[in-house]
Amino acid sequence: MAARPLSGAAANWGSQERAMSNSALVNLATVGSDELQAMPMSVFTANLEHMSAEAVVRFRRMRKLSASQRSAVEKILAEKSGGRPGPSAAERDSAKQPSDKADKKKPKEAGFCMEILLRAIAWWEGMETDDVARAKGIKRRRKKKKAPAAKQIQSPAPAASAPSAAEEPPISLSRLEIIQKLWGEGHSLPGGADFALRIARSANFKRRGRFLDLSPGLGGGMRAVAAKYNVSILGIERDHELAAEAQRLSQRQDMLDQAPVHACGPAGFERADFNPAGGHSAIFMREAMFRFPDREWLLNEMRRGLEEDGALVLTDFVLAEGVGTDEPEAPALAAWRISEGHIGTPWTETEYREALAAQDYKVESFEDLTSVYLPHIQSAWRQLHDCLQKAKLLPETATRLMEEGAIWLARSQALETKQLRLVLIHASRGSAADDDEEQPDETDFIPESTDEADGQVSRV
Known part of the structure; x- marks a missing residue:
């Protein structure tokens, strides 16, 4: 009997699984239903592991999953809630002392396009941007420290009721x-x-x-x-x-x-x-x-x-x-x-x-x-990064x-x-x-x- 050909979604995921590198994350929340059902469990599980427990719970509530996918979700949630044993002393020591091979392969520094992408992924998955970068083996850009300015007479502290920059409404962009x-x-x-x-x-x-x-x-x-x-x-x-x-x-x-x-x-x-x-x-x-x-x-x-x-x-x-x-x-x-x-x-x-x-x-x-x-x-991308440095983004943006x-x-x-x-x-x-x-x-x-x-x- 001839082998049954893969569906379009399954074929796509098969090629993506082979080509995926450590520099690409799949956003499970935006994957289509057909692609999600055809997704290999190795890809599905790998991406669940990069999500916070809160993001996994939200994903489980939003999407219709197969029995094997539900099982994988429950297993990941159990691990993230403390069911997984912590690292041993030897593992902690080895983490502090990376191998010679790891020393040679330093994490690549994020460009401005990658920096914006990291921030967007972190927001969506309910994670810290630094955690996403570490999971991807990416070194984040750091602002250069400004030289200390000359001493000035300090002005009175602003009133407690004054609005702060953090209170500005989220940005929506088509x-x-x-x-x-x-x-x-x-x-x-x-x-x-x-x-x-x-x-x-x-x-x-x-x-x-x-x-x-x-x-x-x-x-x-x-x-x-x-x-x-x-x-x-x-x-x-x-x-x-x-x-x-x-x-x-x-x-x-x-x-x-x-x-x-x-x-x-x-x-x-x-x-x-x-x-x-x-x-x-x-x-x-x-x-x-x-x-x-x-x-x-x-x-x-x-x-x-x-x-x-x-x-x-x-x-x-x-x-x-x-x-x-x-x-x-x-x-x-x-x-x-x-x-x-x-x-x-x-x-x-x-x-x-x-x-x-x-x-x-x-x-x-x-x-x-x-x-x-x-x-x-x-x-x-540098200009856009500077523009959105402190901005809040709406989900669709x-x-x-x-x-x-x-x-x-x-x-x-x-x-x-x-x-x-x-x-x-x-x-x-x-x-x-x-x-x-x-x-x-x-x-x-x-x-x-x-x-x-x-x-x-x-x-x-």
């Missing part, structure tokens, strides 16, 4: 507000207007033709480019919430004619999105191509939409050569795939060049922007911060391994004799994925 606090008003990706302009300058804006942006997000970068070069750019966004807000922002800035943003259909990009054929001077896409299961289809439709010598301008995540074959894949790279929704394998530079050549593109440049991109991420933080933390850590890079690709459309030959039917579309010093330049 997903769109969190995104814009990170990347700037009207922006949904790192770097703001300056980085968007740097990417777009590869295109030829002297033609005054049609321009298409296939990942405008909130439209801030697209509007900056349209204003600088006095051109009109149409944005087609896959995230309907981002598209609606981008259109509203364009209207508010009186740029609705110059920088409109529409949402694509529920099935993803369709062939009609690239019309008129041969009518676009440039097509842009940022950090999105790696998510698509049929990238060849997308490159073909982009080429069909470009006029002769029109520019294709992409930023995308690519794998370093030999990852997974000549050298093992780093755990941070596996964690990144999970955070992005179990995406397929991104292309290497060689594979990108071969795919472009197969579609009769001419590659003008391939530029590594990783060293520029990472500081933009770190700077944005903490959850959104955890979700957004997990994605960008995973991206940063994967990029730091140097097995993943962010590249800027500038290619131009060739002049094949007949672009309409053997094209897909008009009703064909590309499905969305299952899920969102200068760099070195190599030129052909």
